[in-house]
Amino acid sequence: MSAFTALIVRDMRLSVRVGGGALMGALFFLVVVVMMPFALGPDLALLARIGPAILWLGALLASLLALDRLFAADYDDGSLDLLMMGRLPLELAVAAKAVAHWLTTALPLVVISPVLGMMLNIELRATGTLALTLLAGTPALTFIGLIGAALSVAMRRGGLLLAVLVLPLTIPVLIFGVAAANAAIVGPVPFGPPFTILCALSLGSLVLGPFAAAAALRHGLE
């Protein structure tokens, strides 16, 4: 088992055994989405119209909250020092942690999004497209969030700071994710362009995220 895989497996194991694991993120997602009709009223037409936006915002917040402990837990018990002394480049190590985070936090969201979409009166066929946009866009949320998590690792009020740093950077992902999801429901914008851009954003963040996060950890822990 390579160092990269070992780190992914360890993080996933920890995520599953501690704090409810995969279920907690999905549960938070569910609760947030359920809150929306209470705030907006049960007007089905309205919910269907803004359903994709609600699901995307819920996914964004759920991803964000789980990022808080991504590096902080390892920093607190001294594991982060040792992770930096391995043969694996730090960029790959943080990428491995991001992959584990995505698998345990974002992937469950993608899986239950059709069910939640149905609760928001989005037609079944469209919920599949919506799930696809989440699948393509949540890696960007995780890998951009990685940067905020690394920058705030040793600081007070880390969670709030993380949100302040990360949310503006995720605006493009939100814009194109919702646009692609809406395209399948209301049109007239075709699905292709925003979806392609969404994929491009995810791929770009797969590169930028680990480099920036590794730099932030190195500079921040000196």
Place this chain on the structure above:
Amino acid sequence: MQLKGDSLACSRGGREVFAGVDFSLSGGEALLVIGRNGAGKSSLLRVIAGLVRLAAGHLTLEGGDGDASIGEQAHYLGHQDAVKPALSVRENLEFWTRYLGGGGEIEPALDAVDLAPLANLPATYLSAGQKRRLSIARLIAVPRPLWLLDEPTSALDAPSQVRLAELMRGHLASGGMIMAAAHGPIGLEHTRELKLGPA
């Protein structure tokens, strides 16, 4: 193999922690770093481990792997144990063995620190001393030439300290190097001393 430090200087948070530190350490030798609190003992170890940036000076490891950094050829045993409570003793050690590389053996390492009977126990049940021993097992399981130990005997009871001294002697006997920060003796004979702090 030789580790050499030449006019090393380090500052943390705008404060100069140490400057003009020279030392050399050869294979089979142990160096004890002593000094008051705040003199920079921990910082010196962290600088060598590559965790803290060197403000000035040169650090070289001759006879080691030229492609790897010093940190990749060293073990760092700090004040914290890097033990995850949710994983079992064996899982903790397995992870570090795989991550740090080097193809080490887990069972002998657990035996060496006398944690073999507890191998499948979740680490949350371990006492502080047992967690310390688990992190020491990491040093045995993954062979690396340089050991950087920050107050290694703290949290260990007398029998464990004796066991640690044996392990350290074994490491030195096979040509390894040890650099340890401590307030007092750590159970090794013939250690040289490096004193940090104001002259």
Place this chain on the structure above:
Amino acid sequence: MPVIDLANPTRFLNIVNRVLPWLAAATALLFAFGLARAMNAPDDYQQGATVKIMFLHVPSAWLGMMGWGLMSAAALGTLVWRHPLADVAGKAAAPIGAAFTFLCLITGSLWGRPTWGTYWVWDARLTSVLVLFLLYLGVLALYWTAEDPGRGSRAAAILTLVGAVNIPIIKFSVDWWNTLHQPASILRMGGSAIDPSILWPLLIMAAAFTLLFATLWLAAMRNEILRRRVRAMRIMQAQEARE
């Protein structure tokens, strides 16, 4: 005198102390001149005299963006070359850039009220400036929450560079989003094509704003250097007490 001499904080302080009064005077003069020209510029045929908010709004926008550019350059200095003044330059520029961005938002809002009837619209330009403002707040948050100024500067430098890469992407996304949701074109805030009688006062105001930025920036750098000296002295005081 080579630029490298500026690297010495004491030398830098001496230079700033000599230059700053002149810079401040030049700023004041240019503002007086610019405002006079702006007042004399013709009114817009549709918006009347309110179009003159443009003379404050547009330069503020330019300086908000220029501020981020300066911070990015300083960030490279901090991370790559560890230049001692780069830290200080970036930290000093951040609040000033943020203030100009905020000024841009306020003037934009005030301009919007008589023009569109509301204080805020989500048009592409204003929204992009709002996001830029949020990014500034993120950088400022890093400076404020770091206990150790060096660590705060390095973290802020990384975020600045990440932001520099992201800002064009965000701008593109917001433009795209705006055309998606508002297909009907609205009154552009720039007004009609720039006539020389408007262009000259605008350029003079832009120059005045830039000089204002430079004056505030140098003064802020001086303050930051002095602040760090006080901190260093306090650290030494604590250390000596232990001897």
